[in-house]
Amino acid sequence: MADDRQTEIRGAFDAAAADFTALGRYLWEPIGTATVGIADPRPGERVLDACCGTGASALPAARLVGPTGQVDAVDLSGPMIDELRRLSADVPQLLAHEADVTTWAADGYDLVQSALGIFFFPDMTAGTDHLISRARPGGRVVFTIWQGDAMAAAGQHLGRAIAEVTNTPPPAPRPPHLFDQINQADLYAAWLSERGLADVEVSVNEMALTMTPEVAWLVIVGSGFRGALAKVPADAVDTVREHYLASLRHDGVTELDATTLIGSGRRP
Template identity: 35%
Template sequence: MSSDDAQGIAATFDAAAADFDRVAADVWNPTGQALAFQAGLRPGDAVLDVGSGTGSSALPAAAAVGPNGLVHAIDLSDEMLERGRVKASDRALLNIEFVCADATTWEPPSTVPEAGYDALLSSYAVFFLPEMDQAFARLCRLVRPGGVVGVTAWRDTALREYATTFLDALEPHLPQPLPDRATEMTPAQRLDAPDKLGAWLADAGTEAVEVRTLSNLIPATEEFCWNFVLGSGLRATLTGLSAEVVERVRGDFVGLITDRGLHTVDATTLVGTAKVIAFP
């Protein structure tokens, strides 16, 4: 990852930290809890949580592995991590460390067993990795043979109507048109169906792949819809716009939500886990 790319991602999520937490109870936390549960974490396990944000999967992981286990929660956004540190302190979790670090260069510290981590978790984050396949395969090699890896990704139906409505409200206010959404292929779209996510995990050097679908249909209130823009990757689309223009975008967005009869935000998520194969 170039320093400019890393700084851009960090800046977006530093700015989004407070809004990220405003929607955590509806979006991030249920999935993080499901990921930690499906990973089958055990007391004493060492866990690496990549793209941890404010701790939606790292905190339940810390609770699962107990005082004899450890969790390294890494992210590029220190503002997000600081919120995670406060939550961990409030819950008296002493076995978790929130570290501002680049996942593409992370190496386990000496507190991790020589064989590697027992588990790697990443919730809604792997598609932000540059050279996603290679970067994730490298992270898998930090996990001991037989250890577990787990990721979450949006289902192909998720956010479709919501995001289209927002981008339709945004586009008239931009100095340049958005890319053609019909032809734009993002890393996230390579993981957006159970068979796709399962095959991708297998290709990273894993076996015993399991992918479950977590249905999550959230009432499309005006407050939630706007907070979700500000507390997710969509926030980056507002970069460079004045406060006045952003407020006009919000007004147009709310109007389109009503006009189109958008009653729920589809946040359906895929939760995939697998075991790491021994590397030669």
Template identity: 30%
Template sequence: MTETDVTADQAADRALKARHRTMWGLGDYPDVAARLIAELGPVLVGAAGVRPGERVLDVAAGTGNVAVPAARAGADVTASDLTPELFVAGREAAAARGVTIRWEEGDAEALPYADDTFDVTLSCVGVMFAPHHQQAADELVRVTRPGGRIGLISWTPEGFVGELFAAMKPFVPPPPPGAMPPPRWGDEAHVRALLGDRVTDVVTEKRTVTVSAFDTPEAFRAYWRETYGPTIVAYRTVADDPARTAELDAALEGLAARYGGTTGVMSWEYLLLTARVV
């Protein structure tokens, strides 16, 4: 590979990260985190066995769904995310619960921390959105001390959110070479391969979070269209094509109808994984 090729790759990667940062700043992700999946943070903190005084890193922390309960457990917590605009809501949540957290901008594929810095490294439906899975996994291991723990919650490919991304895929530009679909982090075999023999005591479990915020498929589609960054991007991509917009509407409403049935109560499947660094 020539120096020109490397420079071009680096430029493309920077552009991709800039788009990701912008995407997660669209809409109202803090509402998604607080209203729909708030319970996942305490689940991950409990599964990882976070203890008082431990140094904890929340990777792709967003608004702190993991960082806040980890701090309430007495840990010394750093929350890192590519989109620091989300920290405004995170700081408010931390203040409301009387805890102190360090909020620091950082790329999950190039974390700004030294090797072996943390006792526990966690990510709840966060690191899965880093496009280069192996790089992100390498960073999780690198910053965790030997004997420390890694804990992850990721949406599964076959679950609701995995299907949501599959439904949106035809309406967005193809990802650049090397980028991998986020829900693959919810495939146990894939994550085990990413972490490899650098971890031991791997424990996995598929669980579900119940979401009952939407009475109708139309309500789900309207909320997701205005609130969730990836869906907003999909709608912007087809904004000049009414027929394609209608197709996207139908795809989201059809998915919500399949999962919500007549009650509107959905079960979103995720993979919970914990492991110990060798």
């Protein structure tokens, strides 16, 4: 079951790689920059960037550690890693690896960071504990997650559109996930403290996306939501897009909450 979920996640992001970059300037890059702002990589440091995607946090971190430092950027998806290698051609201290980071073996990092990745792990707690164990004693960890229902509205309108176009029942609600229990600042801080971290802090990074038709569709095709399109016949995707945009208009959705929680701590 966990393997099926992993394959599904990889498939969604493999297909999304090019559009993921296009959505980047609206969504991934500002969040990656905010994550790195808290993580504060310094010249010469060794950094692990887990679930790196196309480098929204790995690239700024690599620029900050400079040529004497190193960033290992790890992602499950080959197309994401290919895109990151292209984007980082002039940043030799960034090494992009296609791998499952929940079994990443190297350790002793000064900083372990992950923007919008840890909730994809089949076991979010075990995967996060593994990432923490990759930091050296005294090293920093920074993990960014969505706050509350951020982004959820886009998935709901997409689900409605797919059901209408494919004449299938509306999607069942997502099964309960640990993420639902820790997606507020105080709960997230408590969960990070339970991981054995010292000096835990959570900062709220408020953000909203203006849902022009272009951005609204990029939110679908340039993110994990794209996985839902896999079951839609190719010749029906344009119609799904029209229904999705109409559904947003019908409900007066002009902005999408994209607020994140940036949690940080130190491995004792």
